[in-house]
Amino acid sequence: MKSKKRVLVVDDDHSIVQLLRLVLEREGYEVLTAFDGPEGLHTAWQERPDLVILDIGMPSMDGYEVCRRLHSMRETAKIPVMMLTAKGRLSGLEGLEAKRVLHRHIEERVEGFDAGAVEFLSKPVVAKTVVEAVERVLRVAD
Amino acid sequence: MEATASEEGIKALPEPQEATAVTGQAQSGFLAHVGHEMRTPLQSIISLTALLLNTEMTQEQRDYLTLISSSADLLLATANDVADFSDLQAGCLQPDESAFDLCQVVERAVGTSAFQAHKKGLELICHILPGTPVALVSDPARLHQVLVSLTSDAVKFADHGEVLVRVETQADLGNEVELHVAVSGPGAAVAQRRDGGPGLGLSIVQPLVALMGGRVWTEDQPGKGSAFHFTIRPKKEAGAASVVAAYLLKPIKQAEPHQAVARLLGSPGAAQGDEGRPGPIALCEAPLCILFVEDNASIQWAGKKILEQAGHSVQLAGNGLEAIQKLEQGEFDLILMDVEMPQMDGLEATRLIREREAASGRHVPILAMTAYATRADQDKCLQAGMDGCLLKPFTPEKLTQVLERLRPEDSTSMSAPHLDLEAGLQAVGGNEEFLREAVQVFLEQDLPRHLAQLRDGLGRGDARAVRAAAHGLKGTLGSFGGMAAYSLAQRLEAAAEQGDLGDAQSLLQELVTEIQSFAACFERPGLG
Numbered sequence: 162m163k164s165k166k167r168v169l170v171v172d173d174d175h176s177i178v179q180l181l182r183l184v185l186e187r188e189g190y191e192v193l194t195a196f197d198g199p200e201g202l203h204t205a206w207q208e209r210p211d212l213v214i215l216d217i218g219m220p221s222m223d224g225y226e227v228c229r230r231l232h233s234m235r236e237t238a239k240i241p242v243m244m245l246t247a248k249g250r251l252s253g254l255e256g257l258e259a260k261r262v263l264h265r266h267i268e269e270r271v272e273g274f275d276a277g278a279v280e281f282l283s284k285p286v287v288a289k290t291v292v293e294a295v296e297r298v299l300r301v302a303d
Numbered sequence: 304m305e306a307t308a309s310e311e312g313i314k315a316l317p318e319p320q321e322a323t324a325v326t327g328q329a330q331s332g333f334l335a336h337v338g339h340e341m342r343t344p345l346q347s348i349i350s351l352t353a354l355l356l357n358t359e360m361t362q363e364q365r366d367y368l369t370l371i372s373s374s375a376d377l378l379l380a381t382a383n384d385v386a387d388f389s390d391l392q393a394g395c396l397q398p399d400e401s402a403f404d405l406c407q408v409v410e411r412a413v414g415t416s417a418f419q420a421h422k423k424g425l426e427l428i429c430h431i432l433p434g435t436p437v438a439l440v441s442d443p444a445r446l447h448q449v450l451v452s453l454t455s456d457a458v459k460f461a462d463h464g465e466v467l468v469r470v471e472t473q474a475d476l477g478n479e480v481e482l483h484v485a486v487s488g489p490g491a492a493v494a495q496r497r498d499g500g501p502g503l504g505l506s507i508v509q510p511l512v513a514l515m516g517g518r519v520w521t522e523d524q525p526g527k528g529s530a531f532h533f534t535i536r537p538k539k540e541a542g543a544a545s546v547v548a549a550y551l552l553k554p555i556k557q558a559e560p561h562q563a564v565a566r567l568l569g570s571p572g573a574a575q576g577d578e579g580r581p582g583p584i585a586l587c588e589a590p591l592c593i594l595f596v597e598d599n600a601s602i603q604w605a606g607k608k609i610l611e612q613a614g615h616s617v618q619l620a621g622n623g624l625e626a627i628q629k630l631e632q633g634e635f636d637l638i639l640m641d642v643e644m645p646q647m648d649g650l651e652a653t654r655l656i657r658e659r660e661a662a663s664g665r666h667v668p669i670l671a672m673t674a675y676a677t678r679a680d681q682d683k684c685l686q687a688g689m690d691g692c693l694l695k696p697f698t699p700e701k702l703t704q705v706l707e708r709l710r711p712e713d714s715t716s717m718s719a720p721h722l723d724l725e726a727g728l729q730a731v732g733g734n735e736e737f738l739r740e741a742v743q744v745f746l747e748q749d750l751p752r753h754l755a756q757l758r759d760g761l762g763r764g765d766a767r768a769v770r771a772a773a774h775g776l777k778g779t780l781g782s783f784g785g786m787a788a789y790s791l792a793q794r795l796e797a798a799a800e801q802g803d804l805g806d807a808q809s810l811l812q813e814l815v816t817e818i819q820s821f822a823a824c825f826e827r828p829g830l831g
Contacts, residue, residue, distance in 0.1 A: 175749055247779075285730060285781030285782040
């Protein structure tokens, strides 16, 4: 049995970090945390996690920038990155908003993929989806 | 000598009967040829315009192109008529026997006239009566042709009012069914056609209908309009027992060639693709008292039926003024409001209703029913005080879903719950303790920061900062199941995105209050 896989969660919302930590630890992952972009970069460089989950909308340095920088450093270039986005819901009565949300959603993804992300997670967070995505990305990375 | 010459002259002439036959054959061959020669280039015009319509262009360009496209469709129909006409003359037209969906054929055929109808300000409506079998076997291409021909005529000769295509079962003959189709309009299409008129029209309709085992007759009410009737006798598709529950179509305003009609209140049979037909409309658990405001009588009728089938009680109003009168007489849980109506339109009515409500503090949810897809149009509805738009086309399922969503949590509030425990638990994989813990972190650490950012952004009049902060807060609130707060954050985000910070301050206040209610849910020992 290999040692625990290590996942770094970077989000300026402490509550989201805490939520993901609880959910992923229960699944047997070791969870590292950081609360802004620079701290995330530093932790990633120091700890070399197996996967980074990055919030897109962070104040000092956004998720895209963190991702680009991660991939520009040799030590961290190969770590897969999942992005966390608050795209909003498309279903329901927000139909009139849906087009705009969808458009932004697509833009986010294009920029995210450009920056080197391999997977996207939408807020509101759903534990099951997160766990499945983490498993999937780690399986591919192996 | 003279006599001989005259004799030879007579002989030289072929028999009159034969002469017609020969000319007829030549004509028929020529027509068939022309028909074919026309169809090939037309086909490319049609496919290329369809492709072009999928690219970016201005609304004006789109309108022109849509017009080109529907003209090409009509021309193709004529070319098909020509080809069939020559086949008929040559006596070699054989009916096809294939399975088809009645709703789809009617929708497509009538749709080819949607744009013309819209340009002339006509209402174009298809109504397939409940109980009509939809899985049929006959010649769908010919049926399409007949419907296109009659509908485009009815539209051509009308200048106001509505053109109605109505389908009903005349007789159920076991394996077969006799359908009665009536195409009626305010124009004098019948008289025009009797006097010849442009196009091939009846000369092709009659033999085609006969080919499908039916007959054609007309009805003319001078000054009132006219109608073409025909019957066909398709077989019922073996093993398929589906009948229409309620089916009514209304053209959308900017008709796209391939979706030229919008399904206002769709039918099971009209579901796209071949996936299984949904069952009958599910009975709603919490029946609502609904005011259905719509000027078109057929749509009123079908809407009422569908809503009543779902268990709701429905009252009708024919325009905005009537709606307001109804509201004075009784209370409703919901108003479904058409936008364009005579006397008083939906926007005006909504404004008046909201003004009156200002005194009582009540807020009846009003949903617009509109085919207008542009944001500007929808914004108009929201600005008038509507709570949302139900975009046509919508199906009964969609309508029921929307109603479910609107169902009041209690008698005082129609809004989302403070805490949607199910959503919150989904975020943490069902562990209530995890949820409590994360929410506590949110309230203690994240919320103050988010609020500071929002207040700061508002203070500086920095819409982008407000938008970003509201966006972040939204995602987090949603993750913990704070759905009412989530909606408020979303509204705040949308307002900021529009650069509209006027309402933002009061929205923020509402949001703070709502988050307090959300937090209060976690003070209780049990969340359920």
